[in-house]
Amino acid sequence: MTQQRAYTSGSVLLLVGTKRGLFMVTSRDREKWEIAAPTLKGHRVFYAILDQRSGSRLFAADNGDFFGSFLRYSDDFGETWQEPKMGIQFAEGGGEKLVNIWVVEAGRASEPGTVYAGVDPASLWMSTDHGETWEIDRGLATHPTRERWEPGAGGLCLHTIIADPTNANRMWVGISAVGCMRTDDGGRSWVFANKNTRTDFLPVKYPEFGQCIHRLVQHPKEPDVLYQQNHCGIYKSVNAGEDWMDIQHNLPSQFGFPIALDVHHPETVFVVVEDPAARHNVGQQFTVYRTQDGGERWEPLTNGLPQGNGVMLGILRHAMCTDTIDPCGIYVGTNTGQLFASRDRGDSWQMIADFLPSIYSVTATLLV
């Protein structure tokens, strides 16, 4: 008989996707944390979520080094994993092949069986039966500009999916290096949403597409408000991505990967900007930056974060998240295997794990 781990209601569960497995880190008070032995051991787990809309189903983007990529699911907190009946695979002989699965997100609360996934080559996949079968969004897959999409360093990856909870027909996706795209008709057609975001690496600084968006978040109370961390800046939109405002202001760098916000105080946004050439903290102090006024001014958060000659920490796009408690917790995983946590909106930090494999992603769920 399969044994199930006991996860207490009211605990916070962090799913930490790494280069060599998926780690589950839990806490009842956000002070003491327990790290379970990894599941999917040895696998490159790009992203994982816990979907509690009906039961507790884990989804993991499992990108094997040898035998293919799979969007696996588990109903017993990782003791056993299932493969979909009809997984994410392009049509045989169709000219495209699955490189990596980058992200998986639960659909809207009103669509409990719907799950979305983003992959390389950039495409959006949807399941309406809780991950058993998957199909591709044809509107994005047949976009008229698709043949001119160029990859970023990590590939041509669809890495961010936002299904607007207030509008069943509206979604945004982030694709490197194509930019932000939006649908207003349930995925049948897509428009670019890149106006006023820069491409410093192209001769045209403000093209229609080609931007390297790194991550995107939506304001939970004002659905037209979005924030993005881009290769070339930090931006805010107040009109659903029709155009963007540069909100770098006093940040020491325009470059970084993750962005997250406090769902209870949505003018509070967190970024981890980096030295763009070295891809680690600017200077010797590892710093998370916070704005509490929607990007007008940023403050460095360093209490409990390491400093020194040997501190050179990089954070990948999916490796920072917040929880849904107030005051919010923030969780940051490094590409050298450290996991930092704050339970007070970033005012203070502790390292809750070290020596993990390179961290690709962190997601946080309050267990019901």
Next chain:
Amino acid sequence: MNVPDVMPIVTVSFPDALRTRVGNRRTVAAAGRTVREIIDALDRDFPGLRFNLCYETGELRPYVNIFVGRENIRYLQGLETAVTTGVTLHILQSVAGGR
């Protein structure tokens, strides 16, 4: 006199990582004239196995090696390499993978 066209039957051995796909067996018999036909036959019996070995575009995954006897098919005719009855196909993880 017409000689019946007999499909070669080969033995295919699998690495640990793929044994659950083939019913926890170390080896499986399969019929086909080429490595590609063998893979197709195996995929009929064990759905999903082709995806483990090949991309949707048809080529062998970069860190999967298939040997016909002691010869790596990458240095023969690739997936079109012919097979003969009694030979063993070894499916192995490449030493170059796992970065």
